[in-house]
Amino acid sequence: MVATSSGTVHSGSAPAGAATRVAFAVITTLFFAWGLITSLIDPLVGAVKGVFTLSNLQAQLVASAFFAAYFFVSFPAAALVSRVGSIRSILIALGAMIAGCLTMLIAANLAVYALVLLGLFTLAAGITVLQVAANPLAAALGDPKRSHFRLTLSQTFNSFGTFIGPIVGAHLFLNGIEVKPGAAVDPAARAQALAGIDTAYLWLCGMIAVLALFFFFFGKRVIAAAAPAASGTGGIGAALRSRWALFGAAAIFLYVGAEVSIGTQMALFLNDDSVWGRSDAAFGVPLLGFAMGSDGVPGVSLQEAAKAVAFYWGGAMVGRAIGSVLLARVSATKLLAAATAIAAAMCVYVAGVGGVTAGFVALAIGLFNSIMFPVIFTLTLERSSASSEATAGLMCTAIVGGAILPLAVGSLADVAGYAAAMLVPAACYVVLCAFAFAAGRVAAR
Numbered sequence: 001m002v003a004t005s006s007g008t009v010h011s012g013s014a015p016a017g018a019a020t021r022v023a024f025a026v027i028t029t030l031f032f033a034w035g036l037i038t039s040l041i042d043p044l045v046g047a048v049k050g051v052f053t054l055s056n057l058q059a060q061l062v063a064s065a066f067f068a069a070y071f072f073v074s075f076p077a078a079a080l081v082s083r084v085g086s087i088r089s090i091l092i093a094l095g096a097m098i099a100g101c102l103t104m105l106i107a108a109n110l111a112v113y114a115l116v117l118l119g120l121f122t123l124a125a126g127i128t129v130l131q132v133a134a135n136p137l138a139a140a141l142g143d144p145k146r147s148h149f150r151l152t153l154s155q156t157f158n159s160f161g162t163f164i165g166p167i168v169g170a171h172l173f174l175n176g177i178e179v180k181p182g183a184a185v186d187p188a189a190r191a192q193a194l195a196g197i198d199t200a201y202l203w204l205c206g207m208i209a210v211l212a213l214f215f216f217f218f219g220k221r222v223i224a225a226a227a228p229a230a231s232g233t234g235g236i237g238a239a240l241r242s243r244w245a246l247f248g249a250a251a252i253f254l255y256v257g258a259e260v261s262i263g264t265q266m267a268l269f270l271n272d273d274s275v276w277g278r279s280d281a282a283f284g285v286p287l288l289g290f291a292m293g294s295d296g297v298p299g300v301s302l303q304e305a306a307k308a309v310a311f312y313w314g315g316a317m318v319g320r321a322i323g324s325v326l327l328a329r330v331s332a333t334k335l336l337a338a339a340t341a342i343a344a345a346m347c348v349y350v351a352g353v354g355g356v357t358a359g360f361v362a363l364a365i366g367l368f369n370s371i372m373f374p375v376i377f378t379l380t381l382e383r384s385s386a387s388s389e390a391t392a393g394l395m396c397t398a399i400v401g402g403a404i405l406p407l408a409v410g411s412l413a414d415v416a417g418y419a420a421a422m423l424v425p426a427a428c429y430v431v432l433c434a435f436a437f438a439a440g441r442v443a444a445r
Contacts (some may be wrong), residue, residue, distance in 0.1 A: 024150065026215070028132050030090070031154045031370035032212060034127045035161025036168075037097075037204060039313050040064055042118075042168030044263045045307040047193050050174075052113045055418035056268070060410035063264045067256070067402030070131075075236055078393025086133045087215070091135070094212040096126030101205035108198040109169065119201075128270060131396045132312075136381065136388045151374035153324045159317030159370065163310050168305035170267075172196030224245040238292075238386035239394040244442070246378040248380025248391070249398035251435045255372045256398070257405025258343075258425035262365060264406050266312055270305035275359045282359065299352045307317040308359075312366040319370025327371070333440035340433040347426035354419045362422070372432065382444035 037410045041063055049059035081089045100123025121362040123435030173196045175189065239245040278299045283289035288311055292304045299309075319339075326335055346365050350358040377395060384391040405424060413421040 024138065024154075026218075027134050027138050028128055028154045028157050028212065029214075031158035032161040033207065034130055036165045037123065037127065037161075038066070039162035039263070040169045040200060041260075042056055042166050042263045042267060042403065043173045044197070046267045046302055046306055047169075047173035047197070048113060048116065048267075051111075051190050051193050051407035056414045058263075058409040059404045060264060061117060062120060063260055063406040064403040066124045066169060067260060067400055067404075067406075068072060069121050070128050070396055071400035071403065073128040074126045074132060074393050074395075074399070075395065076301070076411075077129040078389045080129065081133050081393075082387075082389045084270070086137050089129055089133045090215055091212060091284040093126040094208055094215070095131065096107035097123050097203055097208045098126075098212070098240075100124070100126060100363070101201045101208065102337060103203070104201035105198055108194045111194055115196075122192070128396055128399075130240050133394050136292055136392045137222060137416030149324055149327050151378055152320050155370075156317060156320035156324060157372045158322050159313060162313035163317050166309040166313060167307050168268075169200065169324065170309075172200050172304050172308050173266075174303040188402070216374075236390050236393065237382070239390035242384045242386040242391070244380055244383035245386050245391045245394050247435065247438070248376060248384065249394045251376045251380070251398075251432055252373070252395045252416035253398040253401035254405075254428040254431055255369075255376060255401070258281075258402030258428035259339045259369050259372075260402035261406045261425050262347075262362065262422070263312060264308065265409060265418055265421065266309045266362065267302060267306040268413075269301060269307055269362060270359050271302045272281040272418055273299075274354060274417070274419070276300040276305065276356060279356050281356050285360075308363065311363045315364055315366030315368075316370040319367040320374075323371035323432060331378060331440070336379075337433050337436035337440070339371055340429045344426045344429035344433065347422045351419050351422040351426065376435070378434070379444075380437045383439065383442055385445070390402050398401040 031383030045059045045062050046052060048062055049056070052058075062156070077089070080092065083098050100119050100121075103115060103122055107113075109117050134154075138151050150204075173193050175192055175196070204372050235437060270282075272384060275280055276299070280294070280300075282292060282304075283294050290306060291310060292307045292312075294306065295301060323335065343365050346368070352360050377392075380395060381388055381391055386394075405428070409421045412424060
């Protein structure tokens with residue numbers, strides 16, 4: 001569906017044919033790229049905690065710096081997309097991401113934590129513009145009735161990136177890094193972690209540059225031919241006046257906050273002695289144990305735990321693949337209600353029961369996170385009275401939940417432990433379940 005400048009929505013003539021399919025594939029490459037970059041935050045939290053000797057709250061500033069960009073940049077991004085179009089906005093976004101990677105290289109070589117935060121903010125600013133431009137575009141490239149399916153399919157490739165990121169980050173950032181109370185970081189391990197950060201963001205810089213060249217010489221023509229026309233106005237005021245735009249933004253705030261809080265704390269949680277820190281149970285699970293790669297020392301080290309985080313994001317990848325099929329047959333609101341209710345119950349289990357089994361349950365939450373973002377996004381676009389650009393801008397602003405809620409979870413973890421901190425995302429999922437039921441009672445515009 002395409003929103004007009006007056007705020008109404010109509011289906012219009014859906015783009016069709018080979019150009020549309022190629023355009024959708026090109027856009028989906030961006031979903032993979034920002035998924036990979038975003039999931040590097042999880043092992044990076046553990047790395048900076050050890051390298052710079054930080055508390056849980058201080059280490060979570062990594063997530064806050066990254067996701068705060070969504071708050072500050074999303075509305076300007078919506079105006080940018082409305083003014084210059086999706087293609088130029090994407091090229092500007094990729095340029096900002098390259099600048100962010102270069103700042104991370106400087107931060108790693110100078111070992112300055114403040115520069116790490118600045119680099120992540122700049123990188124995320126570019127990703128924010130990508131989100132505002134690419135999410136509505138992926139939903140719009142085809143039959144409006146299948147918008148949930150298309151965005152969920154694109155998010156599946158996003159999850160493939162998030163699956164790879166923690167494994168790569170754990171390998172590069174966390175070799176020899178330990179953060180348990182009383183543990184000291186070896187200077188050689190600290191230097192190796194900083195070198196790993198340098199290597200990771202150097203390669204990312206090159207990958208983004210290749211994507212930018214691809215879009216400039218090829219993607220620009222393809223997407224311009226297949227994409228629907230822009231609505232012609234950012235309409236930020238209309239988004240703020242739309243009850244469903246605000247409701248959807250609140251849902252995105254809680255969803256991203258919950259997902260990021262769990263992901264960034266996961267390695268520290270699994271490494272805790274009350275979970276897997278003194279247990280080898282995880283190595284008995286064939287695929288999981290292989291990915292973690294036991295170092296022969298009893299228990300799960302921080303590096304091994306960080307590699308396991310890939311299965312949290314991998315669950316989202318599998319869930320989105322399954323969700324892409326289910327959404328062609330099952331009501332999006334019913335599927336969202338079921339997923340959020342199960343995720344809430346799993347968080348309560350982790351907080352209340354704990355132990356070795358809680359580690360496996362926590363990793364499995366990713367499976368039920370899978371369809372939440374694309375379904376919330378498209379349900380809101382369908383019901384908002386504001387333009388698609390303005391509604392997307394408001395929802396992307398709400399991704400700042402990934403900056404705020406991890407601080408609350410980190411603070412609670414410092415006081416009551418990692419398991420008890422899972423009650424925060426549990427409460428978020430309960431509200432999201434209410435959003436799903438409310439959306440089911442309102443017809444799409």
